[in-house]
Amino acid sequence: MSGTDGTGAGTSGREDVLLEVEDLRVHFPIRRGIVFDRTIGHVRAVDGVSLRIARGTTYGLVGESGCGKSTLGRALLRLNEPTSGRIVLDGTDVRALGREPLRRFRRRMQMVFQDPLSSLDPRQSVQSLLTEPLRVHGLDEADRGRLGGNGERAHVERAAELLEVVGLPRSALARYPHEFSGGQRQRIGIARAMVLNPELVVADEPVSALDVSVQAQVINLLEELQELLGLTYLVIAHDLAVVRHISDTIGVMYLGVIVEEAPSDALYEQPLHPYTLALMSAIPVPDPAVEDARERILLAGDLPSPANPPAGCRFHTRCPFAQERLCADTVPELREVAPGRRVACHWAEEIRDGRITAHRVDPDATVTADVRPGTSGPSGTDLDPLAVP
Amino acid sequence: MAEHPGPVEGPLLAVEDLSVTFQHRGGPPTRAVDGVSFTVDPGEVVGIVGESGSGKSVTSMAVMGLLPARTSRVTGSARFDDRDLLRMPDAERSRLRGKEIAMVFQDPMSSLNPVLTVGLQITEVLQRHQQVGRAEAREQAVELLHRVGIPDPRRRVGEYPHQLSGGMRQRALIAVALACRPRLLICDEPTTALDVTIQAQVLELLRELVADLGTAMIMITHDLGVVAGLCDRVNVMYAGRVVESAGRRDLFAAPRHRYTEGLLASIPRLDAPRGEGLTPIPGTPRDTVGWDRACAFAPRCRHASDGCVRPDLALEPMAPRSGEVEHLVRCVHPAPVGAPEHLEGAR
Numbered sequence: 001m002s003g004t005d006g007t008g009a010g011t012s013g014r015e016d017v018l019l020e021v022e023d024l025r026v027h028f029p030i031r032r033g034i035v036f037d038r039t040i041g042h043v044r045a046v047d048g049v050s051l052r053i054a055r056g057t058t059y060g061l062v063g064e065s066g067c068g069k070s071t072l073g074r075a076l077l078r079l080n081e082p083t084s085g086r087i088v089l090d091g092t093d094v095r096a097l098g099r100e101p102l103r104r105f106r107r108r109m110q111m112v113f114q115d116p117l118s119s120l121d122p123r124q125s126v127q128s129l130l131t132e133p134l135r136v137h138g139l140d141e142a143d144r145g146r147l148g149g150n151g152e153r154a155h156v157e158r159a160a161e162l163l164e165v166v167g168l169p170r171s172a173l174a175r176y177p178h179e180f181s182g183g184q185r186q187r188i189g190i191a192r193a194m195v196l197n198p199e200l201v202v203a204d205e206p207v208s209a210l211d212v213s214v215q216a217q218v219i220n221l222l223e224e225l226q227e228l229l230g231l232t233y234l235v236i237a238h239d240l241a242v243v244r245h246i247s248d249t250i251g252v253m254y255l256g257v258i259v260e261e262a263p264s265d266a267l268y269e270q271p272l273h274p275y276t277l278a279l280m281s282a283i284p285v286p287d288p289a290v291e292d293a294r295e296r297i298l299l300a301g302d303l304p305s306p307a308n309p310p311a312g313c314r315f316h317t318r319c320p321f322a323q324e325r326l327c328a329d330t331v332p333e334l335r336e337v338a339p340g341r342r343v344a345c346h347w348a349e350e351i352r353d354g355r356i357t358a359h360r361v362d363p364d365a366t367v368t369a370d371v372r373p374g375t376s377g378p379s380g381t382d383l384d385p386l387a388v389p
Numbered sequence: 390m391a392e393h394p395g396p397v398e399g400p401l402l403a404v405e406d407l408s409v410t411f412q413h414r415g416g417p418p419t420r421a422v423d424g425v426s427f428t429v430d431p432g433e434v435v436g437i438v439g440e441s442g443s444g445k446s447v448t449s450m451a452v453m454g455l456l457p458a459r460t461s462r463v464t465g466s467a468r469f470d471d472r473d474l475l476r477m478p479d480a481e482r483s484r485l486r487g488k489e490i491a492m493v494f495q496d497p498m499s500s501l502n503p504v505l506t507v508g509l510q511i512t513e514v515l516q517r518h519q520q521v522g523r524a525e526a527r528e529q530a531v532e533l534l535h536r537v538g539i540p541d542p543r544r545r546v547g548e549y550p551h552q553l554s555g556g557m558r559q560r561a562l563i564a565v566a567l568a569c570r571p572r573l574l575i576c577d578e579p580t581t582a583l584d585v586t587i588q589a590q591v592l593e594l595l596r597e598l599v600a601d602l603g604t605a606m607i608m609i610t611h612d613l614g615v616v617a618g619l620c621d622r623v624n625v626m627y628a629g630r631v632v633e634s635a636g637r638r639d640l641f642a643a644p645r646h647r648y649t650e651g652l653l654a655s656i657p658r659l660d661a662p663r664g665e666g667l668t669p670i671p672g673t674p675r676d677t678v679g680w681d682r683a684c685a686f687a688p689r690c691r692h693a694s695d696g697c698v699r700p701d702l703a704l705e706p707m708a709p710r711s712g713e714v715e716h717l718v719r720c721v722h723p724a725p726v727g728a729p730e731h732l733e734g735a736r
Binding site: 181182183184212214215217219242244265278282290291296298302 | 585
């Protein structure tokens with residue numbers, strides 16, 4: 001844990017950790033009944049996630065819909081109340097904060113949402129949208145001196161400054177969200193998140209609602225802002241290509257847990273978890289030569305319900321490498337297999353070294369096929385492990 | 390496997406000079422599709438790629454005769470087996486739709502009827518277009534669900550769309566589309582609403598089915614990656630027109646239109662080394678001019694010059710690199726053939 005003096009440096013040993021999350025859980029109750037509001041179960045959206053994000057770096061969180069990545073992002077800012085676990089931002093235990101201290105603390109952690117059209121109030125002008133956080137929290141000390149006080153005029157000045165930083169003209173202040181294109185609206189959403197000089201920015205699918213030709217503009221903008229303002233990002237996205245592009249570290253989520261965590265390049269060069277392998281082999285690459293040459297690991301079936309996740313390894317029902325031993329009954333720990341590389345798979349090394357090969361998975365079968373190391377299943381020939389191009 | 394009647398020679402579908410204009414109440418007419426021509430040969434997979442608003446979906450809707458007659462005006466021709474789909478009486482088109490031409494839409498939840506069982510939605514098509522009894526149709530429905538990879542089809546045939554997952558719904562929709570073994574399957578963003586691993590399943594299924602049944606397919610998508618692994622020929626659309634048309638190898642290895650080139654340079658690629666900057670296309674798809682005055686992409690193009698301000702730029706043939714199919718480009722300053730920008734970093 002870093003120091004409480006705000007700088008954090010020196011006290012944490014190796015790296016300057018800004019955010020530390022420990023065994024975070026977010027469970028949503030499933031309710032039934034009209035008279036008696038009974039809770040009949042829980043959707044375990046986030047079920048024991050631990051991660052650390054170093055100051056000034058980008059942590060990318062990937063996973064498919066329903067894996068809990070957005071819930072995790074929101075829980076970090078306590079937009080969803082976590083069920084248990086610890087969130088420490090720069091020495092402050094975020095979960096221990098009371099209502100008012102939390103409100104004040106929020107200026108240090110902000111969020112960029114997926115769809116700027118629904119996250120920006122259509123009836124507020126851009127000026128009003130950008131100065132609203134300042135009216136609530138006030139200007140930064142430094143900005144106060146620079147812009148002359150904490151009045152309305154200084155707020156507008158700060159808003160105009162931010163617009164310029166995100167590449168919009170000052171004249172945009174008088175306009176309304178619907179007057180802008182999707183890319184421009186996302187720039188406004190980003191400016192709004194940055195206006196309070198936050199330290200941590202959680203960006204939930206920041207580009208997936210945008211046109212392909214505009215996505216790159218917003219990705220580049222996020223990178224420029226990080227450099228300019230020294231921001232720390234948690235970027236949540238389903239698109240591994242986008243996440244790989246902007247992240248230093250990537251965490252892959254499946255059914256509420258992180259199944260693999262690695263530096264961005266290492267993850268791409270050698271994915272260790274079978275789910276990461278499948279995810280990477282599923283992403284289309286805009287290059288026919290690559291597409292024709294690659295072999296896919298097609299996952300059978302769909303994501304199991306997070307209200308009733310499979311026992312043992314949560315991925316074992318769909319895993320083409322699942323073994324009879326361990327997978328169905330023992331929960332794999334997220335263990336460090338190399339410096340900076342964590343993976344939650346009993347057989348990661350065996351799979352990496354080719355001692356276990358993929359076999360076909362019957363999506364309806366509850367028992368996994370019997371495949372011993374070194375032998376492939378009955379139809380294993382067409383499902384060899386992915387040769388990443 | 391599939392024996393189809395009809396001519397062996399010539400394209401299965403020939404769309405020529407197709408234009409669609411929408412008339413809004415009180416507003417000026419909007420031209421969504423502007424003189425689009427392309428052909429689909431029997432068994433061929435043709436991609437139509439473009440961003441939202443490029444007119445790719447409207448093109449397919451017009452071909453299928455699904456646009457509201459009151460607010461839209463469709464001109465040009467779409468010859469299917471030498472019959473013009475656009476001038477055909479409605480009754481005749483209805484006989485063709487679902488039987489010889491079928492369509493798969495993006496969102497299966499809104500294209501399947503929520504109050505009918507999946508089985509009924511398949512047997513409906515079969516009973517309408519083929520002389521089969523109910524029991525026979527039901528057997529075929531089970532067979533079809535099995536064919537598209539839905540586990541336990543005998544149970545699923547009696548279930549409602551909401552009981553299926555997103556991926557299974559899309560499979561069911563494909564089963565409905567394939568029920569009568571159409572000769573042409575039009576897929577409009579069939580995997581956009583799905584997760585990547587499910588998308589991979591559905592694309593694999595389509596790839597297999599097209600190969601097995603010899604069905605021709607039009608794949609409409611915004612995702613160049615989907616096209617790269619699937620299509621024989623790709624048409625890139627921008628602001629209502631086809632700006633480039635080529636075999637997929639030519640298109641990706643040597644894009645000639647500056648829009649295609651820019652698009653490929655702006656997509657983060659999974660296999661590109663990290664730290665490699667993206668080169669975005671400036672502006673937004675809204676920054677456009679009418680094709681009747683200039684190249685619609687000129688306001689966003691780094692290579693634009695005064696020469697680009699000329700009415701009705703033609704789609705001109707370029708020398709194809711690999712001799713796959715004709716390479717057509719609508720550009721005054723086509724990119725040189727060489728190492729394209731987007732591959733420089735990757736290689």
